[in-house]
Amino acid sequence: MSACSSSSLPILLFTERAKSVSEIQQAHAFMLKTGLFKDTFSASKLIAFAATNPEPKTVSYAHSILNRIETPNAFTHNSVIRAYANSSTPELALIVFREMLLGPVFPDKYCFTFVLKACASFCGFEEGRQIHGLFMKSDLVSDVFVENTLVNVYGRSGYFEIARNLLDRMPVRDAVSWNSLLSAYLDKGLIEEARALFDEMEERNVESWNFMISGYAAAGLVKEAKELFDCMPVKDVVSWNALVSGYAHVGCYSDVLEVFNEMLNNSTEQPDGFTFVNVLSACANLGSLSQGEWVHVYIDKHGIxxxxxxxxxxxxxxxxxxxxxxxxxxxxxxxxxxxxxxxxxxxxxxxxxxxxxxxxxxxxxxxxxxxxxxxxxxxxxxxxxxxxxxxxxxxxxxxxxxVYSIEPTIEHYGCMVDLLGRMGKFEEAEELLNEIPADEASVLLESLLGACKRFGRMEQAERIGNRLLELNPHESSGYVQMSNVYASNGRWDEVMEMRKKMRAERVNKKPGCSAIEIDGVVHEFLAGEGLIID
Known part of the structure; x- marks a missing residue:
């Protein structure tokens, strides 16, 4: 049967447009019924289309189809191996690779690249080392794509010396070669090593700069990220987003808006959804409604x-x-x-x-x-x-x-304890507190202590207050709360005693911080500071 026969074309077009595993199954059934499945070309296309579908079930289904082909080829195996390598279960690519080694078809350079990418995804050093050895024993010539992936495998597995030696011995290197090791350093948080490699790189591309900016930003080193960003010869939207997300990550929300405005005014790059999410988050945290509304109008105007x-x-x-x-x-x-x-x-x-x-x-x-x-x-x-x-x-x-198999966290307990305290259910609240690890209970004790004050429950307030001070003797909140409880009951001697304990423990109350938007400008100030408006 001809690979290009008119009888196979309609079903292949249907398969190419398939959106779910059920449609892939329909195409498979049709091919079995008409005998098209015996045509290696048609069967290979069925597997390729199934393997590229984003649904995880279709990848495993593609694998099951592969096992039923009478004469598989490298293309069919590679399609499934690549799909698993890009999935949430990359280790399954090794199963297909082993099956391939048992068959009549030997892996080609593309197959080695895909299976090594899978090893890099789950940090499979030992598996990658064995596949590296197999590649060296094969008749395949040295290939930059395979070697780049090997650098990535060793680097992501933490074997940086091996990765660097391999990089140094490569007869041909490109920007991807260097980036493979650079990204591995950054993934492990080795910022200094990454910067040293970046400075040494023979060839850089936009991705190289973006890796470093993102690495600095992820480490909270936004000053260094901005300095590198300013030196960058060519920027893309990823570069801008890396800096924006870096400032958002450390809570520098005003800087987020500054960078966004600079992007709009001084760049040919257009912001994308990732940019807007960070900018809107900054507006939310600053309480900057006017700027948030402006962003919303911009989004609507550009049809996003x-x-x-x-x-x-x-x-x-x-x-x-x-x-x-x-x-x-x-x-x-x-x-x-x-x-x-x-x-x-x-x-x-x-x-x-x-x-x-x-x-x-x-x-x-x-x-x-x-x-x-x-x-x-x-x-x-x-x-x-x-x-x-x-x-x-x-x-x-x-x-x-x-019903939902969700284990309650401190936040869920906090909602319940606060509500029980507000309703005067102190015994039930204390029972719930006993389910929480002592080192996480402080903030909930503060909430319950405040409720005790409102209800005038002195005996429980003292018990909870003492427990709070035992947990956090160097935090001001417990002392302040107990001072307020005693003051509300006119027990001034105890108030003075609390203040003496604070001085003895060298505890200081931290000032509060507020922000206000005036005429589109966000002003931040500490409690006790004056706000001067021109």
Missing amino acids: EIEGFLATALVDMYSKCGKIDKALEVFRVTSKKDVSTWNSIILGLSVHGLGNDALEIFSEMVYEGFKPNGITFIGVLSACNHVGLLDQARNLFETMNS
Whole structure:
């Protein structure tokens, strides 16, 4: 049967457009029924299309098809090996590689590149070393792609000396050769070694600079990242995003906005979704509504689809800037939501005291088939807290584990302890506190201590306060809280005693910090400082 026969063309076109494993199965069934599956070309195309489908199930299905081909070739094996190497289970590529070694087809240079990439993905040093040996024994000539991947395998596995020796012995090196070792250094947090290699590199490309800028940013070294960024001969959107995310990572939100404005004014590169997410996050943290609204207008003007993380960032920005109605509007018009989008509006409604609305959104989320996660439950438990729904909070707290297999964290316990304290259920709150490791309980003890003060429960307040001071003798919060409790009951001798203990432990109360937006400019100041406006 001819590989280009007209009878095979329609089914191959159908297979190429397949979006799910069920459509791949339909094509497979048709080929078996018509005898096309015996044609190696048609069968190879079926495997290739299945292997390139993003669904994990289709990759394993492609593997099962491969095992049923009478005369497989290097292309069929390579398609599956490459698919596994790019998947969340790269180690499965080795199974296909071993099966290939047992058959009539010997691996070519592309196959070695793909299987070594899989080894790099799961840091398979021993497997990579054995495959390296097999390649050296083969009749294949030295190949820069294979050797680049080997450098990556050894580097990501932490064997930097071997990786460097291999790099030095390569007869032909390109920017990818150097980048393979550079990225491995940065992945392990070896910033100094990476910079030394970067300075030594015979050939750099934009990716080389981006690797270093991202590495500095990830390590919190934003000054060094900015210096390198300024020296960069050619920048792309990844370069700008690396610097923007670096400033966002260390909380320098004003710098995020400065870099964004510089990108718009002095660069031919256009911001993408990743840029906008970081910029909107900065606006949210600064409370800069006017700048956040400007970004929203820019997104709409340029026809950028608002979905997923971008929708989440917009909802979060409007919520944190006090525009919960606008946050809800963005949420409603977003057609492609993910769990983070649902979480953002639930948390936003909860913070704005709209607990019942948040719980309604949660019910809608579950009804539409989205699976809640730990952040979702922080939102709904907070919602219950804001409107005093104790029974519903208890039920949700129990549901976390029993229905969704989510182990409660300190944040979930915090919502429950705070609500129980507000409702005067101190014994139940203390029982819940006993389930939490002592080193994580401090902030919850502070919350319960404040509730004791409001209800005038001195005996429990002293017990909880003493426990808090035992855990954190050098933190000011416990002393301040107990001083306030004693002061509210007129016990001034105990207030003075608390202050003496603070001095004895050399504990100082840290000043608060606030931010305010005036005429589109964000001003930050410490408690006790004056704000001077021109």
